[in-house]
Amino acid sequence: xxxxxxxxxxxxDKAHLWHPFTQMKEWTAxxxxxxxxxxxxxxxxxxxxxxxxxxxGVSSLWTTVHGHGNKxxxxxxxxxxxxxSHTTLLGLGSVPSIELAEKLVEITPRGLKKVFYxxxxxxxxxxxxxxxxxYWIETGVKGRTRFISFTGAYHGDTLxxxxxGEIGSFVKKYNPLIKKHFRAPYPYCYRCPVASDVGHPGCxxxxxxxxxxxxxxxxxxxxxxxxEPMVQGAAGMIVxxxxxxxxxxxxxxxxxxLLIADEVAVGFGRTGKLFACEDESVSPDIxxxxxxxxxxxxxxxxxxxxxKIYKAFLGNYEELKAFFHGHTYTGNPLGAAAAIAxxxxxxxxxxxxxxxQKVKTLKALLKPLSKLDHVGDIRQKGLMVGIELVACKxxxxxxxxxxxxxxxxxxxxxxxxxxIRPLGDVIVLMPPLSITERELKKMVSVVEDxxxxxxx
Ligand SMILES: *Cc1c(COP(=O)(O)O)cnc(C)c1O
Numbered sequence: 001x002x003x004x005x006x007x008x009x010x011x012x013d014k015a016h017l018w019h020p021f022t023q024m025k026e027w028t029a030x031x032x033x034x035x036x037x038x039x040x041x042x043x044x045x046x047x048x049x050x051x052x053x054x055x056x057g058v059s060s061l062w063t064t065v066h067g068h069g070n071k072x073x074x075x076x077x078x079x080x081x082x083x084x085s086h087t088t089l090l091g092l093g094s095v096p097s098i099e100l101a102e103k104l105v106e107i108t109p110r111g112l113k114k115v116f117y118x119x120x121x122x123x124x125x126x127x128x129x130x131x132x133x134x135y136w137i138e139t140g141v142k143g144r145t146r147f148i149s150f151t152g153a154y155h156g157d158t159l160x161x162x163x164x165g166e167i168g169s170f171v172k173k174y175n176p177l178i179k180k181h182f183r184a185p186y187p188y189c190y191r192c193p194v195a196s197d198v199g200h201p202g203c204x205x206x207x208x209x210x211x212x213x214x215x216x217x218x219x220x221x222x223x224x225x226x227x228e229p230m231v232q233g234a235a236g237m238i239v240x241x242x243x244x245x246x247x248x249x250x251x252x253x254x255x256x257x258l259l260i261a262d263e264v265a266v267g268f269g270r271t272g273k274l275f276a277c278e279d280e281s282v283s284p285d286i287x288x289x290x291x292x293x294x295x296x297x298x299x300x301x302x303x304x305x306x307x308k309i310y311k312a313f314l315g316n317y318e319e320l321k322a323f324f325h326g327h328t329y330t331g332n333p334l335g336a337a338a339a340i341a342x343x344x345x346x347x348x349x350x351x352x353x354x355x356x357q358k359v360k361t362l363k364a365l366l367k368p369l370s371k372l373d374h375v376g377d378i379r380q381k382g383l384m385v386g387i388e389l390v391a392c393k394x395x396x397x398x399x400x401x402x403x404x405x406x407x408x409x410x411x412x413x414x415x416x417x418x419x420i421r422p423l424g425d426v427i428v429l430m431p432p433l434s435i436t437e438r439e440l441k442k443m444v445s446v447v448e449d450x451x452x453x454x455x456x
Contacts, residue, residue, distance in 0.1 A: 044432050063292055083333075084333055154232070167235065186240070229276040
């Protein structure tokens, strides 16, 4: 029996709330049993208004790092509330925003020295694109009005960030509103767009040649390349083969275009390193951070760049070289305080060291799933996992979208106490870094059962 309180909230939700990336016709038609309303969280678990407990298998949409209700982060936010909750960075400084900038410069890849704040991944990307574009103007280079990104990329849902993204169903409709940019093939090795007859590593990263061909031909028009380093998230957790990121860095440098690393999803330990760029010792010219930056507690984002780029914006006021951008809540002190606590916890709890064993355990747990009849590909980097389901393993033919297979499997998993959210027919796992080995086992076993139930 569902309580009165839950029923009331469910009705009010259906009456007034418009959910993100959601077909509301389907949403409002769902049964009271499947319409979960989360009331609180503790550690790696979420609790709904019925008091039922669920393992948070996708870190509340890729944000939670050290679990929910972490005492250190909660304390940092409460202490900051006692001082001040918001003050502006327009014409004023604020204590936590300064201290966080210092820390971000210290922990991110070499060469990044300046921090520009905003409040979401999309705005962090908008800022990166605008900085890259304006950098060339201020240095007297004309015509660099375009960007190069990769097939399947997701960089956010505002008009600018969408223009460098390419997830057909998300973006297509808005094409008339957005500028066209260059697109290079991303190494989706399971369905290789370039050298499918050879495959990796026989292809010797043929995709890089294709990237270089486009850059060589058009570099005078290109301000920057933007990439999700090591793992394309929203495309379906697609892990790039070794050497690809490094190759992109090398080619960007060779043709003198800037490199923007969008670590909104992969940053803060998700891939097993603090930042994904570390995996191939890459230092981007611009770095975008959001999602995990506050440990998943408050909306905050940061765009970092080098002294070289920053200096191009310096001049006398009337030269109008300043970066005319900023959001009302830029550098919000509560978000900054949470982010400082999040970063301190990495060090204090040796999170990255301890993560390595969990990554190995998860890998071992996932291995048997590849034998299932309809599991086409299992991709893992750190604690990011994509399990791609196919109707036929041999031809790699997908299931018809109308089956809503990924969705249905995730709904089944809820009944077994696990909250996950798919990307089409890719089952995504991205638990908090604080997940225990026991919880990893539970998570994978629920996923296996749920896949079997729907595909056998
Ligand atoms: C989620 C995401 C974004 C957008 O972040 P929002 O906070 O949702 O605006 C941008 N880039 C990547 C790689 C992401 O995963």
